[in-house]
Structures are given as structure tokens and as C-alpha cells.
Amino acid sequence: MALFHEIKDWTPGYMNVAPAHLDIMAQCTACGQEQEFSRDSLPNSLKHALVEDVERRLKCSTCGARAGKLKFGYWLK
Numbered sequence: 001m002a003l004f005h006e007i008k009d010w011t012p013g014y015m016n017v018a019p020a021h022l023d024i025m026a027q028c029t030a031c032g033q034e035q036e037f038s039r040d041s042l043p044n045s046l047k048h049a050l051v052e053d054v055e056r057r058l059k060c061s062t063c064g065a066r067a068g069k070l071k072f073g074y075w076l077k
Helices: 052-058
Strands: 003-006 023-028 035-037 068-077
Touching: 003 035, 052 068
Parallel strands: none
Antiparallel strands: 003 068, 023 035, 023 068
């Protein structure tokens, strides 16, 4: 099983500035659910948005809360 390693205390600021080789994990801060986040799932209007603006729009598929946090890092195999 692969383990996601988050780069602590780092955010690119804007979604389009995040290096393509980094993976993104979305985490619900309400229930703790984590799910891999695909940049391709973003609408064109958010591809150049602030990370905080994207996080405000995230909705947890488990509990329905709008308490998402994007974590940037890579998978350890």
C-alpha cells in the first residue's frame, strides 16, 4: 500500500504554480476523509485560482461538509 507524504507548511499559492510532478490529496477537516485530487477535475475558471479559493469550494463526499484542505506531496511506494 502506498503512503502519501505531504510537504509540510508549503502551498504554491495558485493552482497553476504547483509543480506537475507533485500529487494532491484532498482532506476533509470535519471527518478526516482523504481522497486523491485531480487537477484535471478543476473547471477552467479555477485552474489559475488561489488554492484557498479551490479549498472553499470542496465538498466532502462522505459527510457533506465544506471543510476541505488540499495537501501537496508525493506517494511513497
